[in-house]
Amino acid sequence: MNGAQSLIRTLVDAGVDVCFSNPGTSEMHFVAALDSVPEMRGVLALFEGVVTGAADGYARVAGKPAATLLHLGPGLGNGLANLHNARRGHVPVVNVIGDHATYHKKYDAPLESDIEAIAGSLNGWVRRSGNSADVGADAAFAVAAAQEAPGKVATLILPADVSWGDGGVAVKPMPPRAPQTVTDTTVKAVAEVLRTGEPVALLVGGPACREPGLRAVSRIATATGAKPFVETFPARLERGAGLPTIERLAYLAEQVQWQLEGIKHVIVAGTKPPVSFFAYPGKASDLVPEGAQVHTLAELDQDVVAALEALADEVASDVNPVLQEPARPALPTGALTVQNWVEVIGALLPEGAIISDEANTSGLLLPGATAGASRHDVLTLTGGAIGQGLPVAVGAAIAAPDRPVIALQADGSALYTISALWTMARENLNVTTVILNNHAYAILRMELQRVGAEASGPKAKDLLDLARPDIDFVKIAEGMGVSATRATTAEELAEQFRNALNEPGPHLIDAAVPPLL
Amino acid sequence: MNGAQSLIRTLVDAGVDVCFSNPGTSEMHFVAALDSVPEMRGVLALFEGVVTGAADGYARVAGKPAATLLHLGPGLGNGLANLHNARRGHVPVVNVIGDHATYHKKYDAPLESDIEAIAGSLNGWVRRSGNSADVGADAAFAVAAAQEAPGKVATLILPADVSWGDGGVAVKPMPPRAPQTVTDTTVKAVAEVLRTGEPVALLVGGPACREPGLRAVSRIATATGAKPFVETFPARLERGAGLPTIERLAYLAEQVQWQLEGIKHVIVAGTKPPVSFFAYPGKASDLVPEGAQVHTLAELDQDVVAALEALADEVASDVNPVLQEPARPALPTGALTVQNWVEVIGALLPEGAIISDEANTSGLLLPGATAGASRHDVLTLTGGAIGQGLPVAVGAAIAAPDRPVIALQADGSALYTISALWTMARENLNVTTVILNNHAYAILRMELQRVGAEASGPKAKDLLDLARPDIDFVKIAEGMGVSATRATTAEELAEQFRNALNEPGPHLIDAAVPPLL
Structure with a gap:
């Protein structure tokens, strides 16, 4: 060997x-x-x-x-x-x-x-x-x-x-070190915070974003009135009808400040206290409200879910989680918009779907439109390095060949790793890719304003423009062996999305969704 | 500011x-x-x-x-x-x-x-x-x-x-440190080596790959009988009619050993002594022939061209360089082959062309077919990290907008940085890309054999196969705004190559050149 x-x-x-x-x-x-x-x-x-x-x-x-x-x-x-x-x-x-x-x-x-x-x-x-x-x-x-x-x-x-070289020796697996258990003292101390009656936010991440953790979070929130949040970019978030719907902390610092307004205590479990994704002139980096205290229930290397369950048993022993009722948007009509494309997804999302979400600005309204859809997983852009969505969809489809994988993909970000489409074709993966083709680095147009660089001229604006020339994702997909169509209306998107889900193998829909701004 | x-x-x-x-x-x-x-x-x-x-x-x-x-x-x-x-x-x-x-x-x-x-x-x-x-x-x-x-x-x-932040101060340019001059003692010592009458190879690289350096090399070789070589992967090699044609050291170690057979002294200037690109079981890494001595005329941070000119003046004061006569292959006919596609390029290469060469195995016969064409520059894959060819063509075209840039690009390598096509379209660059589409990582098929892994099975072979599905570069190029055509015969390639050169802006030809092996 x-x-x-x-x-x-x-x-x-x-x-x-x-x-x-x-x-x-x-x-x-x-x-x-x-x-x-x-x-x-x-x-x-x-x-x-x-x-x-x-x-x-x-x-x-x-x-x-x-x-x-x-x-x-x-x-x-x-x-x-x-x-x-x-x-x-x-x-x-x-x-x-x-x-x-x-x-x-x-x-x-x-x-x-x-x-x-x-x-x-x-x-x-x-x-x-x-x-x-x-x-x-x-x-x-x-x-x-x-x-x-x-x-x-x-x-x-x-x-x-x-x-x-010869002389190789196969070695039996080594058990990975188990996560540390959170002490009863810590759980009880956090329970005391929840009992103060002061406004509390409970921010969870990592393994807490799946069913057992979310159920515990919902019980705690329901019993104590704490405002629950999931971290901004969870690696894997379970959601949909039958599961607790827990709001994600927003990407924009302004929105986080609004979400946490008046909070006096931030309890964190399996994630870190909230910080701004980027720095902006004259704006705070630390998003913990001024004067609020941070309490850590569980560090990332600890057993986060067990800690949340212990806390729930402590403060909500006889309380059930609030579970999302089934609810889907009506199928919309008309030219595609930032609003109606997510309604199409929400209306048609199949049971057990896995969403690889790199829709960026185009996906701002996605969580609301899919909250009451069938149970599904969402895989998000954890580190902010764009070009993740299509490759993650490839991996998800190989891990779960019987589940429909849906890649919701911004146009600019798609180009970093576009050859993922070829691997989808080669492995005949059940991935439906929807390209949100707004012909711009739309998020950077917004950021150019947010950083305070308002006085930008034509050269700056040109560097954020993907419309010279327009990118035709139908042709690119076909060039890599993936069948593809173009949707300009909600009706077309719905029909093409349904067809893609009904046929095995990969499909791409180049959706003409205009920019958010 | x-x-x-x-x-x-x-x-x-x-x-x-x-x-x-x-x-x-x-x-x-x-x-x-x-x-x-x-x-x-x-x-x-x-x-x-x-x-x-x-x-x-x-x-x-x-x-x-x-x-x-x-x-x-x-x-x-x-x-x-x-x-x-x-x-x-x-x-x-x-x-x-x-x-x-x-x-x-x-x-x-x-x-x-x-x-x-x-x-x-x-x-x-x-x-x-x-x-x-x-x-x-x-x-x-x-x-x-x-x-x-x-x-x-x-x-x-x-x-x-x-x-x-405010308070920025624009600063005047600092002159870069000049390269060190090679001492007269070194030049004279190397001249002595050339006078021994023993078989000498003269290997040059870096700035020596342009006209003044190449002329000095040719003079030295002509006067002394030394075998001259250019490094395997020069950043910029000037060649064509009117310039000395100096053979490049080969990529394959076996070929280098043949090139250097019997050599007793290797003089290097602006590059390092020859080593194998990769290691292979049972084969040498150091490609200096056994028993041969290495003599360094000029290190990379020295004035390599001045050193070569000083050496030429020492050993070849009254000798002129041998300049390449104009000579072009006849335009070939028939289905594309590894041989005839380079003849098309050699026959039609325009005056002042810049070739970005990442043709890999498909380009093995390119140097011979273009040696007597009009004067041109060749930019090669200096570090061996594939995905360089199309981006380098972009940069070359921006640096020299009046010169025709020709990207000769292997299919597998093209996919790493394929969105370079979009920048070519956006900037309307005069780049003609020829994709050598053999539907394989052909070089790895060869390397799989060369490393001694002959007993490879279907899974190994499958990992080197790009034909499942075939990649359609015409569609991919069009998707990125670059007009494109497909050539399967030498006649088609010639016609499309001519047309591409005659029309401003970028063009791509997807050339069905079968694998070398």
């Missing part, structure tokens, strides 16, 4: 049986070894940002990491933005980065690169395998490190000769 | 008057400031790999750096692969990376990222501007650092509040 074979065998034994790949020469023995471990599925992407975003989406849905296969520093660089998003969402990912053979590095060949520095920027786990006999153990460590609460990016650097 | 305005004014005063941009919120004041400095041209790209590759291509042709505008760590990550190529080609680039406001960083907002670690991996120049009054001076340093021989990537990190 060579190093690569022991690596793949170890990954599979630890439950990591999908490898999103964009290999090069230094990874050829890993590629060759795929055939020796039948359980490992290799999924090819044409760009590393698709590889890493797909691994992120896969883990959010599968609840376990996928592996990536990347080519030296440049390959890791291309995948870095979506690894940033995974890191920010505390999503486990196991990177395998091929490198030159150990003895080859000193020659400083053209692809020599500082992989450790780039991987180190992710503040996760990084190790370089030193010889073939150790690769199995290194891989077992990597999987455990990735899964350690709250989830992180683990990077294993695999020199080519370590990969091709 | 705010920080951003002083930065742009300083850049322009130092000759940096093009900024390839993919901005985000933290860069909005820089964007707004563009209108206050009319000389600065902002060029929008839809992905950071296009931004950085365009800056690379621009500098290779303009002989001075462009600026880039990138958004925090994820934006730099997306641009890293082509910065790697620039670094490897010793091409000057001035990055401006927006960051959170200084006071905002402690809040660890979602886009907080370790920009220094990522930029540091480039082994160039990195500085974080601390306040608005210093930005101008920092920018002047950055431009000088980028241009210091042999050229490097300089990265200036610009916090948002430093950008928007």
